[in-house]
Amino acid sequence: xxxxYNKKNIQKDIKxxxxxxxxxKEQKEKKTIAIKSKESWLIAFGITLAIIxxxxxxxxxQNSDMLFTAQGRSFxxxxxxxxxxxxxxxxxxxSWAASFLTQFxxxxxxxxxIMIAMWIASMWLSKLAFKVRNVWMAVLxxxxxxxxxxxxxxxxxxxxxxxxxxxxxxxxGYLIAMLLVTVYHLFKKRTDLIxxxxxxxxxxxxxxxxxxxxxxxxxxxxxxxxxxxxxIADRYLIPLLPLVFVIAVPVLCYxxxxxxxxxxxxxxxxxxxxxxxxxxxxxxxxxxLLAITPLLFSFLPKRKExxxxxxxxxxxxxxxxxxxxYIWIDASNFxxxxxHAEMRMNRAAEEQNWDxxxxxxxxxxxxxxxQMVLLKNVxxxxxxxxxxxxxxxxxxGEPPTNGFDTLQVHMVQTxxxxxxxxxxxxxxxxxxxxxxxxxxGYNFDNIKMLARCAIINKEMDAARKYLDILTTSIYHKDWxxxxxxxxxxxxxxxxxxxxxxxxxxxxxxGSVLDGDNGLCEMYLLNYFSNTMNKDCKxxxxxxxxxxxxxxxxxxxxxxxxxxxxxHQNQSMPIHxxxxxxxxxxxxxxxxxxxxxxxxxxxxxxxxGFQQLSQSLLATGMNTKDxxxxxxxxYGDTFYWFYFFCRDIHSY
Numbered sequence: 001x002x003x004x005y006n007k008k009n010i011q012k013d014i015k016x017x018x019x020x021x022x023x024x025k026e027q028k029e030k031k032t033i034a035i036k037s038k039e040s041w042l043i044a045f046g047i048t049l050a051i052i053x054x055x056x057x058x059x060x061x062q063n064s065d066m067l068f069t070a071q072g073r074s075f076x077x078x079x080x081x082x083x084x085x086x087x088x089x090x091x092x093x094x095s096w097a098a099s100f101l102t103q104f105x106x107x108x109x110x111x112x113x114i115m116i117a118m119w120i121a122s123m124w125l126s127k128l129a130f131k132v133r134n135v136w137m138a139v140l141x142x143x144x145x146x147x148x149x150x151x152x153x154x155x156x157x158x159x160x161x162x163x164x165x166x167x168x169x170x171x172x173g174y175l176i177a178m179l180l181v182t183v184y185h186l187f188k189k190r191t192d193l194i195x196x197x198x199x200x201x202x203x204x205x206x207x208x209x210x211x212x213x214x215x216x217x218x219x220x221x222x223x224x225x226x227x228x229x230x231x232i233a234d235r236y237l238i239p240l241l242p243l244v245f246v247i248a249v250p251v252l253c254y255x256x257x258x259x260x261x262x263x264x265x266x267x268x269x270x271x272x273x274x275x276x277x278x279x280x281x282x283x284x285x286x287x288x289l290l291a292i293t294p295l296l297f298s299f300l301p302k303r304k305e306x307x308x309x310x311x312x313x314x315x316x317x318x319x320x321x322x323x324x325x326y327i328w329i330d331a332s333n334f335x336x337x338x339x340h341a342e343m344r345m346n347r348a349a350e351e352q353n354w355d356x357x358x359x360x361x362x363x364x365x366x367x368x369x370x371q372m373v374l375l376k377n378v379x380x381x382x383x384x385x386x387x388x389x390x391x392x393x394x395x396x397g398e399p400p401t402n403g404f405d406t407l408q409v410h411m412v413q414t415x416x417x418x419x420x421x422x423x424x425x426x427x428x429x430x431x432x433x434x435x436x437x438x439x440x441g442y443n444f445d446n447i448k449m450l451a452r453c454a455i456i457n458k459e460m461d462a463a464r465k466y467l468d469i470l471t472t473s474i475y476h477k478d479w480x481x482x483x484x485x486x487x488x489x490x491x492x493x494x495x496x497x498x499x500x501x502x503x504x505x506x507x508x509x510g511s512v513l514d515g516d517n518g519l520c521e522m523y524l525l526n527y528f529s530n531t532m533n534k535d536c537k538x539x540x541x542x543x544x545x546x547x548x549x550x551x552x553x554x555x556x557x558x559x560x561x562x563x564x565x566x567h568q569n570q571s572m573p574i575h576x577x578x579x580x581x582x583x584x585x586x587x588x589x590x591x592x593x594x595x596x597x598x599x600x601x602x603x604x605x606x607x608g609f610q611q612l613s614q615s616l617l618a619t620g621m622n623t624k625d626x627x628x629x630x631x632x633x634y635g636d637t638f639y640w641f642y643f644f645c646r647d648i649h650s651y
Contacts, residue, residue, distance in 0.1 A: 091208025
């Protein structure tokens with residue numbers, strides 16, 4: 001009785017003196033752990049939201065026009081021929097899938113959303129694959145940041161990239177690599193790991209470069225994964241086996257790829273930026289970092305909690321990584337105004353939205369590129385306003401600016417097919433579409449242009465072939481189906497107003513194909529300024545305008561008088577009057593302009609122009625500075641263009 005009583009009392013005595021302090025300490029530790037766990041999840045989701053925000057800001061907010069251009073410069077068809085072409089190289093399935101996904105950039109926000117979703121999936125898969133704690137999510141985001149940079153830093157390389165499906169290739173490949181690593185780490189037994197390595201290794205024909213990366217990541221993570229207590233076979237065989245596959249599988253597959261050089265076996269899928277005069281390594285840097293960074297994931301600390309002095313390291317790494325990432329992304333963003341304006345003008349011209357083309361020229365903060373000047377002239381031609389507004393817009397024309405290398409941009413690789421087409425030179429448009437397709441691969445823009453030119457040239461079998469290809473696409477199907485009736489009944493072309501101007505010019509010039517030496521603008525300038533045609537008013541006006549651009553008095557007068565003859569009882573456009581008035585004063589012995597009925601404002605502005613220019617020159621200003629000083633007052637006249645629009649950079 002006493003014994004039982006004493007034991008009970010002893011237990012009661014122990015609880016107040018020992019149990020309570022221990023319980024309070026445990027509760028405090030649990031509370032600390034709960035707070036740190038909550039913070040780690042906040043970090044993980046915060047980084048995820050930051051990546052989403054950066055993606056939408058730089059892709060949709062800053063580069064929507066570039067994304068739309070990217071889908072136009074890409075190609076996809078459900079035809080088996082395209083799939084066969086893709087799988088001629090390792091990684092062909094990625095090329096095929098990436099080409100399919102690039103189509104969604106037709107709606108930039110939709111395509112960007114798909115891309116960002118794949119980035120987020122890659123981040124969380126890498127977290128699962130390498131068993132990385134939430135707090136290191138910023139490090140896991142580095143490859144995704146590399147993918148964002150690789151998308152927005154291409155600049156004019158967008159017209160020269162040869163990799164099929166480039167825009168989604170890296171995103172798709174990295175997601176697949178992380179998926180392969182995740183699947184591998186689902187297995188624990190040695191036999192299962194060997195079998196998994198075998199299947200992953202022989203996915204090389206499908207995934208190319210990214211299969212090899214996955215094998216290397218698996219090797220490193222396996223080396224870290226096994227402890228000293230494991231068997232020698234597990235500790236060395238399992239990590240080394242993936243490396244054996246990295247070396248052996250490409251060699252075994254080499255004989256199935258006759259078009260592939262042996263030296264390219266281990267980099268098939270890695271993008272190269274090469275043209276005939278330049279190899280640029282700068283845009284390759286994001287892909288190098290993308291490949292290297294996951295090697296670090298296996299070495300990230302695995303501890304669940306970070307308390308005391310260790311917590312600052314996590315926050316420091318997170319802050320430094322994200323701040324550095326933003327600086328890098330912003331610095332890599334190719335935000336040259338003309339680069340984006342050209343893309344918007346190209347799209348507007350293809351859609352025949354001539355007002356939008358001119359709006360782009362009106363809003364320029366500086367000089368236009370020559371490509372933009374030519375598209376402006378095309379818009380004015382279609383609106384019938386070349387003679388009244390040609391010099392209202394910027395006509396200087398600076399060369400394209402590339403931000404990070406010396407890539408030489410040629411108009412024949414950017415917008416020449418579109419410009420030639422709207423000048424009625426369909427054979428030139430077709431020629432450059434085909435040449436560029438052979439060099440850089442077929443794309444939607446080129447196939448649509450080839451279809452248009454074939455319709456104008458009355459080559460209906462060829463037109464039907466191109467249109468049938470487009471019917472297998474997602475966003476160009478309706479456009480193609482609308483034109484297919486023309487291939488069956490060419491007489492319907494009069495019902496398609498979009499062909500009116502081109503068809504009229506083409507009918508007056510025929511289908512001559514001579515040489516342009518790769519210089520679109522110079523060819524158009526020389527051809528049209530030396531052409532005369534009294535049967536087509538549109539063509540004759542075009543030749544008169546090119547004579548103005550040439551600043552050639554002898555070429556101008558015959559075309560000016562022919563224009564007056566073809567437009568009797570109509571008012572003479574202001575720019576043609578300005579040119580006649582100026583040339584009549586420069587060479588009064590050639591043509592007597594005293595009897596010409598000039599508008600009053602023509603003489604007034606000419607006199608004002610001469611007085612102001614002479615007074616400014618008298619102050620010692622050079623010609624360039626005088627031109628800038630007079631631009632606001634007389635920049636919309638032929639007078640200013642004739643004297644001050646010089647050093648035109650045609651390319």
